[in-house]
Amino acid sequence: MRRAATNKGKVMNRLRKYFGEAAIGLVLGGLIFLALVATVGTVPFIYQGY
């Protein structure tokens, strides 16, 4: 009984870890996307005549 409970705890902890990794990874991906979108130039090119 106690062993089963310990195993369940380990599995839950591992699931929590995997879920945490996925959440961190996805948020990181989103942040990188936002950073790249925010830093790509949007100012139109104006020929200066030189």
Next chain:
Amino acid sequence: MIHDVKDAQAELDRLAGGAGKGPLSLLRIVAWMFVGLLLIGFAWPVAQPKYSDNKYNHKILDPLAKIVTLDKNDTRGFKRPNHGKAFTIAWIGPSTLQSISKTSYTFIPADVRKRIPVIDGRNVVVDIYFLSGARIMDLYAATQAALHSRADMIVLDLNPLWVYNDTELQGWSNLNGLTASHIIKSPSQWSLGAQFFSPEDVLTGLAATKIPAIRDRWTYAQKVRNHLSWFSVLNEKTPPPSSGPLSPLQQVAAMTDPLQFWVKYRFSPTAKNQSIADRQLAFLQGANLSGGTISDDVVSHLFGILAGAKIPAYVYVPPLSQTALKDPRFSASLAKIENHLAAQAAQHPGPLLLVNSQSLGRVLPPMEFNDIVHVAKDGPMVTYLAHAICNHLLNTKTVQHCVVLPPTKAK
């Protein structure tokens, strides 16, 4: 209760089960990061740019000749469609590809296409890699892009005003990532990349080949910008009326940083009434022909990749106005550039590469120009280039049949 960093760490570990501890966990996070980036592309797809987005394409009525260059900030660089069985000419060049007069505005490659509508029974299509204000590294980037397209031939316009001017080497740095992805499998080109590209250029350039969200980020930026316009203090809906052409002093007043002043007036800071011809002469004389410059390096790599290409390439120097050439200062400066170009071309012989280092202004009849290098009426130049292209294709035995139509029959 959280008192210090250790408490915060313990709480995070409890919530996330110790995610990020250990190399395997970090690897999984990175994998999820890529999954996230890929998911954005699937969940929020964007339409690819259209030819009509480039305002210069509105000047070209021929549906078989189109400018493939995207916005100057767009890291995708070019639109490179597959034209199927058509014979595709990738024509690369700066503002000297234009022919602008009071009655007409055309592009020389589009006019040449009308004179050579068919090659070997295949319709001719011209993809124009037009880069306004292009410098030598921009032409290299466009050439790499063209070589990685399905083009059957490359034609390159080398404006003598800028080819060896080592104070201005690049104007279209948005092409860096794209070029990095093109040269990644060519170690001989890496030295050039190391001189121009940042680590971000290389990383995003490589990532863009696999991840749509990164590749299309300029389009995403436009969409986001539309939603954030309320946040800007700049009123774009009702701009103030145009003030017309600015005086030289007003132009200086409108400059936003000292570099712009330097770029425009560095050659003769004391000249009060400097004309465009004076300035263009200064650009010609500003060519650094001492050897071993960065310009030399870029030109050398440029000729190197063209010489090693499996498709024919024709490189020409656009004409300087015949009026300017009568001035010995222009003629002598140009001759030095022509000789240097010829010497560099000789170091990179290729069975399918022809470098015509002599400015076309020396062989063409007098033409109308807007300044010393921009033509107003391109007639003789179109005839010359159409024959030059056909002759090169026939001489290299790349094609069997190439006929130049007379101007009257060109549609």
